Amino acid sequence: MDDVISGYRTLTGKAPIMPNWAMGYWQSRERYKTQDELLGAVSEYRKRNIPIDNIVLDWSYWPTKKNGEATSSI
Amino acid sequence: MISVWPKFYDTTDNFKEFEKKGWMYMLAVKDSVRDWIGKGYVGSFYDAYSKDARKLFWKQMHDNIYTKGMDAWWMDASEPDILSNSSIEYRKKLMHPNALGSSNKYFNAYALMNAEAIYNGQRSVDSNKRVFLLTRSGFAGLQRYSTATWSGDIGTRWEDMKSQISAGLNFAMSEIPFWTMDIGGFV
Numbered sequence: 001m002d003d004v005i006s007g008y009r010t011l012t013g014k015a016p017i018m019p020n021w022a023m024g025y026w027q028s029r030e031r032y033k034t035q036d037e038l039l040g041a042v043s044e045y046r047k048r049n050i051p052i053d054n055i056v057l058d059w060s061y062w063p064t065k066k067n068g069e070a071t072s073s074i
Numbered sequence: 075m076i077s078v079w080p081k082f083y084d085t086t087d088n089f090k091e092f093e094k095k096g097w098m099y100m101l102a103v104k105d106s107v108r109d110w111i112g113k114g115y116v117g118s119f120y121d122a123y124s125k126d127a128r129k130l131f132w133k134q135m136h137d138n139i140y141t142k143g144m145d146a147w148w149m150d151a152s153e154p155d156i157l158s159n160s161s162i163e164y165r166k167k168l169m170h171p172n173a174l175g176s177s178n179k180y181f182n183a184y185a186l187m188n189a190e191a192i193y194n195g196q197r198s199v200d201s202n203k204r205v206f207l208l209t210r211s212g213f214a215g216l217q218r219y220s221t222a223t224w225s226g227d228i229g230t231r232w233e234d235m236k237s238q239i240s241a242g243l244n245f246a247m248s249e250i251p252f253w254t255m256d257i258g259g260f261v
Contacts, residue, residue, distance in 0.1 A: 009249065012218065013215050014217070014218060015251050016220045018204060018205075018222075019203075019205075021145075022222075028075075030259075054075055054145075056075045057077060058077050059077045059079065059150060061076075061077075
């Protein structure tokens, strides 16, 4: 089986090591609507001494303009 | 970590940068396909099969987001999900043609190209920083872009949770070591 995996990886590429923090605890919700909300969540973790390694900003942080026109996802 | 879609609304400068080079799939705009957000906006997805389009995608992400101190990327809607729940035939049309040719031939590898764009982009500006990408779709070789995949918007029934077991195991057997799932929140 190891030979099979090794052969497959030779063909399609090796998997790099991921960052350590990615194996830790993540906080994510749909969704943080303001900077204060997101930063507030992180500081509450800190206040309560709950370990956290990643916080996630979900979609729709891209604003719509006053005339209702949309802006990009970037 | 931040969510970034391969999607652009047609009124935006970012969209126009892709469009003028022929790197934007245009059928969705021609058909005035509206998305499911708010009142519904018209837009489309960039052609991730073009090497230079991938560079532009990273450049926009870099200039607007990475430089503000972002560590990881959530590549949502990477099927590409140009119009949710449409037929396979229409989905093919919506991403045709691409830089490599026909969407009949190059239908499933979009998420791989999208991941390549970000992996190569980020490594080109910081070769000392490990990459983390989370994506909703994949293809053979995705593991080389330090990318994890999740099984998308699953339902909240026990049968949905049960089917995740075989989904995850089969995914792992495709040689992509990192896979995950939602608890299930979509009713």
